[in-house]
Amino acid sequence: MKKISGQEKVKNILATQTKASKVMKDLGINLSDEDENLALIELALKNKIPLQILLNNLAKNLGMKVEWPKVKGVDEKFIGAYGKSAGSRTGRPADIKKIVAVHSGKGGVGKTFLTIALALYGLQRDKKIGLLDLDIDCPNVYKALGLKGRLIANKNRQIEPLNYRGLKVISMGAVLERENEAIMWRGPILTKAIEQLLYDTAWGELDLLIIDFPPGTGDAPLTLFNMLKPDAVIAVTTATPIALLDTSKTIDMCKQLGVKVAGLVVNMSGDIMGKLSKQEATKKLGVELLASIEMSKKYGGGLNWNEQPDSTLKRKIKAIWKKIFS
Numbered sequence: 196m197k198k199i200s201g202q203e204k205v206k207n208i209l210a211t212q213t214k215a216s217k218v219m220k221d222l223g224i225n226l227s228d229e230d231e232n233l234a235l236i237e238l239a240l241k242n243k244i245p246l247q248i249l250l251n252n253l254a255k256n257l258g259m260k261v262e263w264p265k266v267k268g269v270d271e272k273f274i275g276a277y278g279k280s281a282g283s284r285t286g287r288p289a290d291i292k293k294i295v296a297v298h299s300g301k302g303g304v305g306k307t308f309l310t311i312a313l314a315l316y317g318l319q320r321d322k323k324i325g326l327l328d329l330d331i332d333c334p335n336v337y338k339a340l341g342l343k344g345r346l347i348a349n350k351n352r353q354i355e356p357l358n359y360r361g362l363k364v365i366s367m368g369a370v371l372e373r374e375n376e377a378i379m380w381r382g383p384i385l386t387k388a389i390e391q392l393l394y395d396t397a398w399g400e401l402d403l404l405i406i407d408f409p410p411g412t413g414d415a416p417l418t419l420f421n422m423l424k425p426d427a428v429i430a431v432t433t434a435t436p437i438a439l440l441d442t443s444k445t446i447d448m449c450k451q452l453g454v455k456v457a458g459l460v461v462n463m464s465g466d467i468m469g470k471l472s473k474q475e476a477t478k479k480l481g482v483e484l485l486a487s488i489e490m491s492k493k494y495g496g497g498l499n500w501n502e503q504p505d506s507t508l509k510r511k512i513k514a515i516w517k518k519i520f521s
Contacts, residue, residue, distance in 0.1 A: 198262040199254055201246050201384060205238055206231035208253070218256045222249065223348070240387050243348045243395050245370045247378065284390055285422050290400045291325070294423065295457070295519055298449075299431040300441030302410040305462035305488075306431045307335045310407040313519075316512045318361050322402040325356065328366035329419065330409040331388060332378045337368025345369050353397040363401070365392050386418045393422065403519075410441070412448045420452050427457035427519060430482060434461055434469035443480050457518055458485035465490045485518055486511040 199208075208215045209231065219226060224242050235253075239246040250261045287294065297310045310326065317324040328336035336342075340359050346369045349355050356363035367378060367388075398404065406425070409415050419425075428449050432442035442459070449456050459480060461471045464487040476484035488511055 197257075197259045199235070199250055199257075199259045200262050201234065201236040201239070201250055203235055204231075205233050205235060208235070212253075212257045214256055215253060218252050219249075222252060236384060236387060240391055243352050243354055243391065245346070245367075245391075246384060246388065248370055251372065284394050287423050288394055288396075288398060288404075291398060291404050292402050293519070294404045294406065294425045296406040296408050296416075296419070296425045296428045297431060298408040298416060298428050298445055299410050299438075300412065300443070300445040301432060301438040304410075304431050304433050304438055304442075306410070307339055307407050308462065309429070309431055309460055309488075309515075310405055311336065311339060312508065312512050313515065314362055314405050315360075316509070316516055317403055317405075320516075323400055324361075325363040325396075325398050325401045325404040326365070327392060327396075327404060327406045328364070328368070329389065329392075329406050329415055331367050331385060331415060333409065334366045334368040334371075336364060336407055337366040338374070340364065342366070342369065349397055351397070352395075354392070354395055355397055363398060365396055367392075382414065385414050389415060389418050390422065393419070412444055416445075416448070420449075420454055424452075424454055427455050429457050429485070429515065429519075430459045430480070432459065432461055433463045434471040439471075439479060446480055446482060456482050458483040458515075460485050460515065461487040463490040464488060483518075485515045 205226070216226065219238075222242075222244055224238065224244070230238060230241070233241065235249060236246055239249045253259065254261045295313075297306050297313070299306055307328075307330075314324050314326045326336060328334045342357050342359060342364065344357055346354050346357070346365065354365065356365050357369060358364070368374075371378075406419070408419075430442055430446055432438045446456055459476050459482045461476075461484065464470050468490060471479075471484065471487065473484040476482060488508065
């Protein structure tokens with residue numbers, strides 16, 4: 196079975212696969228003579244179509260197998276230039292007043308929980324809010340909000356965000372063929388996807404774009420930080436020693452790249468996961484403790500966002516919000 200990775204030239208696919216032209220046309224791609232010299236990944240970007248959808252449709256109809264290319268990692272000494280060569284656009288998208296990233300070095304510490312809480316609090320204050328789920332391979336925002344529908348392009352060839360009670364949401368969960376489908380992107384492909392989601396989305400006017408980062412200090416945060424500098428990063432952790440260690444690496448990365456860290460939020464605070472005082476946060480991580488959110492069975496299933504957050508949580512989210520807009 197022949198393999199397809201996204202690196203192939205369009206003209207080579209058309210020359211060897213007679214059905215390829217129809218598959219592309221069915222996806223809304225009207226090929227020009229210039230398009231034939233593009234690679235499939237470039238064609239997907241130009242037409243605002245997620246590469247995974249293009250390759251999956253070609254593979255399904257042409258009897259091929261998708262094989263994501265293996266891309267070597269980036270040497271540390273090239274971190275400063277990473278993203279500039281792989282992504283062609285930089286700077287803040289037009290009409291977005293403030294951008295805040297929610298980040299951690301450790302997975303499972305409640306980044307998505309905090310991101311959604313902040314976004315919905317902003318809506319209650321009559322702010323125009325966008326939420327970008329940048330956890331490309333494990334996009335949780337789509338499921339956490341119970342969203343339905345797909346990402347589609349409008350007449351201006353921009354991606355239309357999904358709408359949740361007025362919140363504009365972009366998440367790769369909206370392009371998966373099935374909920375448990377694996378996305379295995381690295382290097383240039385991941386960079387192009389992030390660039391497209393950030394710059395080719397019809398965000399409109401926003402008071403705040405809040406970005407839910409994947410854990411760690413890898414491709415996704417490096418890519419975005421080299422496209423633009425967020426106004427602030429909120430670091431999220433639990434009080435366990437390993438989570439604190441990993442989060443300290445995230446904070447160190449931000450400092451090296453000149454990105455402001457607004458402060459730290461400790462989730463699942465209590466007797467089981469431990470607690471962290473303001474003094475300990477400053478001493479161990481060198482940042483201000485914005486809030487500690489206690490572990491509660493009310494949040495165990497991912498808070499019912501169709502109801503108002505409880506008063507204790509809302510009070511703490513309000514304090515974090517004030518810090519962002521101070």
